[in-house]
């Protein structure tokens with residue numbers, strides 16, 4: 494079942510093109526840089542080795558590479574979940590490794606993250622999972638309601654708003670995690686295998702949703718194994734191999 498209706502696209506456009514969005518910063522773009530970054534985990538696993546990358550503001554970039562090559566690690570370095578063993582990770586002119594406490598929290602507010610393992614809160618409904626970040630960011634109740642419906646419509650889950658994650662299929666849970674990442678229209682969106690559990694139709698719809706956010710100025714970085722999907726889009730691709738990154 495296709496998830497993206499024309500009406501949903503229109504509704505989403507309305508909620509992303511207003512003053513509240515501007516106040517929370519969706520149309521300030523983000524530049525991302527990795528400078529000679531290596532990452533070795535404490536157990537000795539090497540994920541990245543002297544990796545360099547520059548992502549321009551407003552770019553839509555795919556990251557591909559074999560399982561275990563370091564794609565998730567790369568995204569984790571960008572939002573400060575992991576720290577580089579060597580080198581610098583710079584996002585929006587901030588050295589990510591130097592951010593702590595409130596500054597790290599504020600930095601992360603500007604990033605939408607689709608986690609490879611979804612990370613949904615099992616005791617909260619779909620609607621609550623999607624909106625709790627907005628609540629934490631101090632959006633008004635009215636604004637949260639105004640954003641929730643078009644976002645759920647966009648990912649085809651309006652009828653499941655009151656379900657709990659364990660009442661959903663894997664693909665539906667994945668779409669909740671996408672809704673949660675985009676509802677605040679962040680200037681940087683990091684999506685780790687956002688189509689990993691979806692059929693080709695739904696995968697394509699999700700890519701279109703991410704492209705929509707990108708068309709409003711967001712920088713979007715997507716990891717994927719789906720070669721067909723990458724070929725279908727005309728976006729730049731970075732390959733992770735042997736810990737290093739190369740643009741294809």
Ligand SMILES: Nc1ncnc2c1ncn2[C@@H]1O[C@H](COP(=O)(O)OP(=O)(O)OP(=O)(O)O)[C@@H](O)[C@H]1O
Pocket residue numbers: 534535536538539540558559560561562563564565566567609
């Ligand atoms: N928390 C961790 N502790 C130790 N080693 C880790 C940790 N996370 C990842 N690794 C190792 O780092 C390497 C890169 O892992 P990563 O998860 O970044 O790969 P990936 O490209 O995302 O793989 P996949 O396509 O399977 O998701 C692997 O060798 C992995 O075993």
Ligand SMILES: [Mg+2]
Pocket residue numbers: 564565566609685
């Ligand atoms: Mg991964």
